[in-house]
Amino acid sequence: MGRGLHGLQAAGMVGAGLRAAARLWLPCRGHGRPRAASSSPSCPGCGPPGPGSHCPGAPRSAPTPEPASGADLSAYLWARYQDMRRLVHDLLPPEVCSLLNPAAIYANNEISLHDVEVYGFDYDYTLAQYADSLHPEIFSAARDILIEHYKYPESIRKYDYNPSFAIRGLHYDIQKSLLMKIDAFHYVQLGTAYRGLQPVPDEEVIDLYGGTQHIPLYQMSDFYGKGPSIKQFMDIFSLPEMALLSCVVDHFLGHGLEFDQAHLYKDVTDAIRDVHVKGLMYQWIEQDMEKYILRGDETFAVLSRLVDHGKQLFLITNSPFSFVDKGMRHMVGPDWRQLFDVVIVQADKPSFFTDPRKPFRKLDEKGSLQWDRITRLEKGKIYRQGNLFDFLRLTEWRGPRVLYFGDHLYSDLADLMLRHGWRTGAIIPELEREIRIINTEQYMHSLTWQQALTGLLERMQTYQDAESRQVLAAWLKERQELRPCSMLSLGASSAPSTTPPTSRGALCVSPTSTWPPSAACSTTAWTSPSTHAVHPCSTRHHSGWTSSAPAA
Numbered sequence: 001m002g003r004g005l006h007g008l009q010a011a012g013m014v015g016a017g018l019r020a021a022a023r024l025w026l027p028c029r030g031h032g033r034p035r036a037a038s039s040s041p042s043c044p045g046c047g048p049p050g051p052g053s054h055c056p057g058a059p060r061s062a063p064t065p066e067p068a069s070g071a072d073l074s075a076y077l078w079a080r081y082q083d084m085r086r087l088v089h090d091l092l093p094p095e096v097c098s099l100l101n102p103a104a105i106y107a108n109n110e111i112s113l114h115d116v117e118v119y120g121f122d123y124d125y126t127l128a129q130y131a132d133s134l135h136p137e138i139f140s141a142a143r144d145i146l147i148e149h150y151k152y153p154e155s156i157r158k159y160d161y162n163p164s165f166a167i168r169g170l171h172y173d174i175q176k177s178l179l180m181k182i183d184a185f186h187y188v189q190l191g192t193a194y195r196g197l198q199p200v201p202d203e204e205v206i207d208l209y210g211g212t213q214h215i216p217l218y219q220m221s222d223f224y225g226k227g228p229s230i231k232q233f234m235d236i237f238s239l240p241e242m243a244l245l246s247c248v249v250d251h252f253l254g255h256g257l258e259f260d261q262a263h264l265y266k267d268v269t270d271a272i273r274d275v276h277v278k279g280l281m282y283q284w285i286e287q288d289m290e291k292y293i294l295r296g297d298e299t300f301a302v303l304s305r306l307v308d309h310g311k312q313l314f315l316i317t318n319s320p321f322s323f324v325d326k327g328m329r330h331m332v333g334p335d336w337r338q339l340f341d342v343v344i345v346q347a348d349k350p351s352f353f354t355d356p357r358k359p360f361r362k363l364d365e366k367g368s369l370q371w372d373r374i375t376r377l378e379k380g381k382i383y384r385q386g387n388l389f390d391f392l393r394l395t396e397w398r399g400p401r402v403l404y405f406g407d408h409l410y411s412d413l414a415d416l417m418l419r420h421g422w423r424t425g426a427i428i429p430e431l432e433r434e435i436r437i438i439n440t441e442q443y444m445h446s447l448t449w450q451q452a453l454t455g456l457l458e459r460m461q462t463y464q465d466a467e468s469r470q471v472l473a474a475w476l477k478e479r480q481e482l483r484p485c486s487m488l489s490l491g492a493s494s495a496p497s498t499t500p501p502t503s504r505g506a507l508c509v510s511p512t513s514t515w516p517p518s519a520a521c522s523t524t525a526w527t528s529p530s531t532h533a534v535h536p537c538s539t540r541h542h543s544g545w546t547s548s549a550p551a552a
Contacts, residue, residue: 074467077460081475088452092444102435111403111423118397119306120404122349122412123317125236126427127303128327129294134284136161139240141280142271143247149274150267152248153255159247165197166242168430172231174265176208177249179242188213196250231265235408236429241272282323289330296331303332303339312397314342316352316404321345321367321382342377342395346384350411353388353419360386388420450482 067076121127139161146152170192171182178200181192190202190213206213219229233242245268252259275281285292306313317324324345328336337343348358360374363382377383377394392398398420405425406412413424437443457475460468 072467073463073465074471077463077468077471080460081456081471084452084456085449088445088449092448100435100439102432102439104435106431111400113403115401116311116403116423117401118312118314118403120314120316120402120422122406122408122427123315123319123324123327125407125429126405127299127315128296128331129429130236130285131292131294132163134281134292135163135240137284138237138272138275138281139244141275142240142244142268145271145274146244146248146267150271152267153251153257155255156248156251159244159251161240161243163239165246166233166239168234168236168238170233170242172233172242172245172265173229174231175229175261177261177264178205178208179246180205182215186215186217188215194246196246196253198250198253234410237272237276241268244268244272279323282320286323286326289327293327293330300332303336307339312341313339314344314395314397315340316344316347316349318347318349319345321363321384337380337382341379342383342391343381344383344386344391348385350415352386353411353415356387356389358385358387360384360390388416392420446482450479453479453482 067073124130143156143159147154147157166179169181170179172179177195179194181189183189188205188209190205191199193200193202193205209215215230233239245265248264248268251257252264289296303313315324332339344352344360345363351358360377361384362370362372362374363384364370367382369384374383374386374390374394377391400421400423403423403425404413404416405427407427409426413426416422417424453475457472457479461472463469463472
């Protein structure tokens with residue numbers, strides 16, 4: 001089987017072990033020993049009592065006896081706490097870590113690659129992976145546009161790009177100038193809200209939303225990242241945008257300047273857009289492709305292997321032809337167009353997938369528009385704009401025999417999967433780093449202890465005297481403060497990241513994954529309670545944003 005499947009199996013084993021620690025190895029009420037998954041019916045506390053019985057697999061250490069009437073319940077609870085601590089420490093063997101392969105391919109649904117006949121790709125951050133050094137350039141250029149063209153204060157030039165400030169997937173409430181993390185159920189994750197560069201107390205956040213953490217759907221970004229008052233930042237280019245937005249808000253607040261939140265948000269967004277529209281980013285990349293484009297030789301290897309196996313390829317990108325042509329020549333060679341059956345540039349996604357009105361236009365070798373009507377899409381030719389409905393009609397590439405890769409969960413993947421039944425793959429640069437964090441011993445022990453402590457709370461909550469409530473409150477506080485994840489937060493010295501969500505039926509691929517794998521990937525490694533754009537296993541840190549493990 002392919003490397004991806006082995007990674008999924010490893011994730012399943014780890015997940016099963018953690019659930020066992022949290023749910024099945026809990027101390028049995030009535031004696032102090034842990035209860036295994038298949039408890040003996042004669043086990044004291046689990047079934048009819050039997051002399052000398054014990055839970056299968058339980059350690060032989062002396063149990064913590066059930067407290068007698070009038071006994072110190074606080075001491076009893078802390079003894080059970082220490083029993084669980086020792087059990088968790090002994091439960092995880094050294095080999096439980098490093099089971100997940102950071103370069104593997106993970107699947108949200110069963111997929112047989114043998115049945116996939118057509119492979120489609122976006123260009124930016126999919127075929128072409130860019131270095132992080134591009135982000136400070138975008139930030140600085142947009143900041144200067146604000147000063148020079150939008151007449152913002154010269155003093156905002158003092159702000160530089162901070163790569164460790166924000167992660168993908170955050171929401172921005174335009175009218176409240178709040179950047180925050182909202183979960184799949186539309187609840188603000190307390191401890192994650194920032195106004196400018198300063199954290200906002202949880203009490204203030206709750207008060208701003210009418211005494212609740214919940215934000216109604218109509219205010220949210222529905223399922224496409226755009227709403228009437230709240231914007232979600234999903235693509236990688238959003239990282240410098242969030243940083244600049246927060247810096248400008250910080251400056252205005254710090255200097256007591258009055259401003260309209262909607263105007264400020266639009267100005268920053270337009271300045272970031274101008275960096276792309278005016279071609280500044282394209283110029284930087286074209287001038288130094290060795291610096292900005294990563295792993296180009298691997299792109300050539302992937303495309304060549306697919307073609308050698310008789311697969312058909314197509315490219316749909318929003319970037320202009322001249323930019324794509326130079327990048328593909330750098331990565332693949334001058335004959336790169338012969339690898340693709342269809343090439344579409346300046347597609348204007350996401351409307352390309354939803355608006356049937358725009359027709360295809362053909363470009364000549366110099367990139368000039370042609371006027372002839374398009375009745376078929378020819379190999380080796382370049383097309384501009386168009387729409388998915390004409391694309392499907394002209395190619396007849398429909399349903400699950402098509403697998404399309406992109407980096408944006410909404411504009412690249414959601415509509416294709418939900419409306420047209422294509423298989424989709426998400427290219428997630430953060431995935432490799434997150435899995436390396438998951439593989440650490442600190443992470444595994446922290447996550448196991450968090451789940452075990454949750455189970456302990458569930459069983460011991462029946463003790464409701466004053467002293468017991470104090471102990472339970474201390475456990476709850478510890479559980480809330482546990483961070484079984486990257487231990488990285490907003491403002492840390494190295495950049496935190498979060499793996500964005502994936503739609504059901506999608507593949508999750510890091511840029512270093514071996515692709516295509518030699519066999520089909522199956523089972524589920526990354527799941528979400530909804531298709532809303534929040535990482536299902538993300539958790540929060542009291543001073544910023546962190547991410548957590550994939551749910552096995």
